Amino acid sequence: MNCNTGTGPGHRPRRTLFDVSLAQRVPSYADAPAPPGAAPAVTPDRVHEVLADRPLVALTGAGLSTDSGIPDYRGPGAPTRAPMTYQEFVSGPEPQRRYWARSHVGWSRMGQAQPNAGHLALARLEARGRVRMTITQNVDGLHESAGSRQLCALHGRIAEVVCLGCREVTSRLRLAARMTELNPDWLARHGEAAARPDGDVDLDGTHDFVVPGCESCGGVLKPDVVFFGENVPKTRVQRCYDAVEEAAGLGGALLVLGSSLTVMSGLRFVRRAAKLAVPVVIVNRGGTRGDDLATAKLEAGTSEFLAALAGPGA
Structure with a gap:
């Protein structure tokens, strides 16, 4: 269960x-x-x-x-990391864009882990x-x-996404397909970025990443996981x-x-x-x-x- x-x-x-x-x-x-x-x-x-x-x-x-x-957060040799908090994520579209731009690349790898x-x-x-x-x-x-x-x-699980507006839960695979459609060359451009434990990557220059909204209500989408601060x-x-x-x-x-x-x-x-x-x-x-x-x-x-x-x- x-x-x-x-x-x-x-x-x-x-x-x-x-x-x-x-x-x-x-x-x-x-x-x-x-x-x-x-x-x-x-x-x-x-x-x-x-x-x-x-x-x-x-x-x-x-x-x-x-x-x-x-990678893990605190194992021997792990670098110091500052994951995005819930409060930062909900503060506006720019942190949400930065999160999803990095996470889209990370998911392409984490989703393949065995x-x-x-x-x-x-x-x-x-x-x-x-x-x-x-x-x-x-x-x-x-x-x-x-x-x-x-x-x-x-x-929670990174394979699911929740809308902060209507609370609908959907598949991360579906969202990844939508992100690839809106950002067709993103993975090719940033596929070598270093992985992070959250399932995202170290990546700057995310201003041109297009973030889709909820398909049902247009609301803000968030991975259905507990962020720091939640x-x-x-x-x-x-x-x-x-x-x-x-x-x-x-x-x-x-x-x-x-x-x-x-x-x-x-x-x-x-x-x-x-x-x-x-x-x-x-x-x-x-x-x-x-x-x-x-x-x-x-x-x-x-x-x-x-x-x-x-x-x-x-």
Whole structure:
């Protein structure tokens, strides 16, 4: 069940599953807690022991999609990025033109991205009854493409577009075709622009891009995703809290995959799990804002970790 309600990877040094640390749990839920000192090393066996045969709730971030060619925001080596906020987008036609001119190029690439081994492994774990819910902060739709069905796309999906006037939701493929018709040489002129995590590209000189309006009312179109500065719909947030609380009752665990937990939209579920004494395992390259709440922390790539956890399968 999906809770949507109308809303060439760069090279990195690869680390092994032996680059593991165990973070100490502390009874603090203050905002932006300071990370503890160096954590004692543990073995991969210890991490799998924490997970054991527990039912899992997975919380995924941008780091899960880097192996599909989609850059992340805060991974090691990622440049500083300033995504467009909701307030800027709705402020007038010029920021909307700039957004769509960049996003049209980015969509031509993101729309071709394929699930990687991590997405596929999560879908296998769900099919076996091991993963009871995947909460994703990603908007790329790769979990759905991999076969995950017990899914909450917390921030929506980039493959859908909403009219800010009449609220009609339509296909991004349809909008891309209209944009290509109105801007026939745009992709050819800007196809080499560097990709960004939002599904857009680094691009200046967007003043001549033609932005279509809603086909029903002529209103302003926006990707049906949660921008910075917008609130995640309450029904989605509650569904995710419910999943964590169900995990507590079943003796389950929360598995965080490829997220720095910098923004509250994901961190709040780690905090809820810790408060309920649900074991939290974080798999991420680099530190996270939830490390001091984790039962176990792995400095590892999500694809290799999940493939090992799931084992072989169709």
